[in-house]
Amino acid sequence: xxxxxxxxxxxxxxxxxxxxxxxxxxxxxxxxxxxxxxxxxxxxxxxxxxxxxxxxxxxxxxxxxxxxxxxxxxxxxxxxxxxxxxxxxxxxxxxxxxxxxxxxxxxxxxxxxxxxxxxxxxxxxxxxxxxxxxxxxxxxxxxxxxxxxxxxxxxxxxxxxxxxxxxxxxxxxxxxxxxxxxx
Numbered sequence: 001x002x003x004x005x006x007x008x009x010x011x012x013x014x015x016x017x018x019x020x021x022x023x024x025x026x027x028x029x030x031x032x033x034x035x036x037x038x039x040x041x042x043x044x045x046x047x048x049x050x051x052x053x054x055x056x057x058x059x060x061x062x063x064x065x066x067x068x069x070x071x072x073x074x075x076x077x078x079x080x081x082x083x084x085x086x087x088x089x090x091x092x093x094x095x096x097x098x099x100x101x102x103x104x105x106x107x108x109x110x111x112x113x114x115x116x117x118x119x120x121x122x123x124x125x126x127x128x129x130x131x132x133x134x135x136x137x138x139x140x141x142x143x144x145x146x147x148x149x150x151x152x153x154x155x156x157x158x159x160x161x162x163x164x165x166x167x168x169x170x171x172x173x174x175x176x177x178x179x180x181x182x183x
Contacts, residue, residue: 015151020052
């Protein structure tokens with residue numbers, strides 16, 4: 001496997017700082033803002049964005065975690081048991097009703113994960129608005145979904161894999177594009 005790094009730790013930090021500044025500017029009332037990270041890597045990114053918003057405004061928005069496993073369109077009895085998703089906790093410390101939810105994920109690809117996240121989120125209430133923030137947008141959408149806040153747009157092919165690694169979950173920090181190399 002051949003990997004090329006497209007963001008190092010400092011690049012990730014700068015991208016998140018820019019995204020947080022754009023969020024504060026666009027949302028206006030940060031007291032309505034509520035970050036909800038898609039399990040797994042969307043959650044630590046959501047926490048980081050909330051801390052950056054707090055540093056800029058003095059108000060730290062709540063952060064939740066959303067498990068979309070049961071809403072995915074690629075899960076069902078036709079898949080082997082070992083291919084079924086791992087269920088994780090959904091933790092929403094406050095209601096989403098009336099909030100400006102910023103849905104956060106690490107990579108936006110086909111849009112199917114975000115569609116599942118929107119379906120899941122709506123089962124928990126009725127937000128005033130939902131914005132989408134992703135660290136990496138790699139293109140190749142299959143659904144009409146676009147992120148409003150993007151850390152980095154990385155053109156890729158379907159044969160490539162975007163790997164986001166975060167200190168909180170992986171022990172290293174950065175974004176890589178990986179591709180199988182024929183030997």
